[in-house]
Amino acid sequence: MEFLKKNWSNILFFGFLALLIFPQTRMPIQVFVQRLISFSPSEKAEEEREILQDYNWNLQKINSEEINxxxxxxxxxxVNFWATWCPPCVAEMPxxxxxYDAYGDKVDFYFVTSEKPEKIISFMAKNGYSLPIFLQSYEAPKQLQSQALPTTxxxxKTGEIVVDEEGAADWNSKKMRALLEQLLSK
Incomplete structure (x- = not known):
């Protein structure tokens, strides 16, 4: 009993580390932590914004329909690049x-992944998501390329890249809704 009293913090620490070793417990812990530290995404300063030059990008809907x-x-x-195995990606999905529920009829959403359709369909059904998923079979336009997941x-309307965010963020924040309202009114 004396051993437990003296070492309880070490026991908890090593217990937590053990939970991080196993994929079944690691992913939920990482998602939880990502949600805790997610803030509203940052708008780029007007002088730093690029204009998207090339909109020619073939994508495939999850039902195999091709779109451009x-x-x-x-x-x-x-546009959000994501994967089911990526804890920050999963953290920002809710x-x-x-x-999307609030702006899906006003804003075009693209959730782009390279994973197998079966895995995506299962993930979406398990979590009750109805986001528009697209499979990337061709490289994105140069200004929409990133090596990090998630990237959004x-x-x-004029092609300005107003937000270029890597990592998990709170996309349903008041700040983001205000930005969308501003962009839609122009």
Missing amino acids: FSQSEGKVII SFQKL YVIS
């Missing part, structure tokens, strides 16, 4: 679902 990204030219667009871009 150019169908969204002149609209407010959100906030994206809420944002918010693009104005």
Whole structure:
């Protein structure tokens, strides 16, 4: 009993580390921590914004229908690159679902992944998500390429890349909703 009293913090620490070793417990812990530290994404300063030059990008919907990204030219667009195995990606999905529920009819959303359709369909059903998923079979336009997951871009009607965010964020924040309202009103 004396041993436990003296070493309880060490026992808890090593117990927590043990939980991080196993994938079944590691992913939920990482997702929880990512949600705790997620803040509203940052808008780029106007002088730092790039204009998307190329909208020609073929994508495949999860149901195999081919589309071209150019169908969204002149609209407010959100593009998110993600994967089911990525804890920060999974962490931000609930906030994206809420944002999509509120703006899905006003903003074009693209949730782009390279994973197998079966895995994506299972993930979406398990979590009750109805986000528009696209499979990337061709390289994204140069200005929408990133090596990090998740990466999200918010693009104005004029093609300005207003947000270029790597890592998990709270996409359903008041700040993000205000930005979308501003972009939609222009």
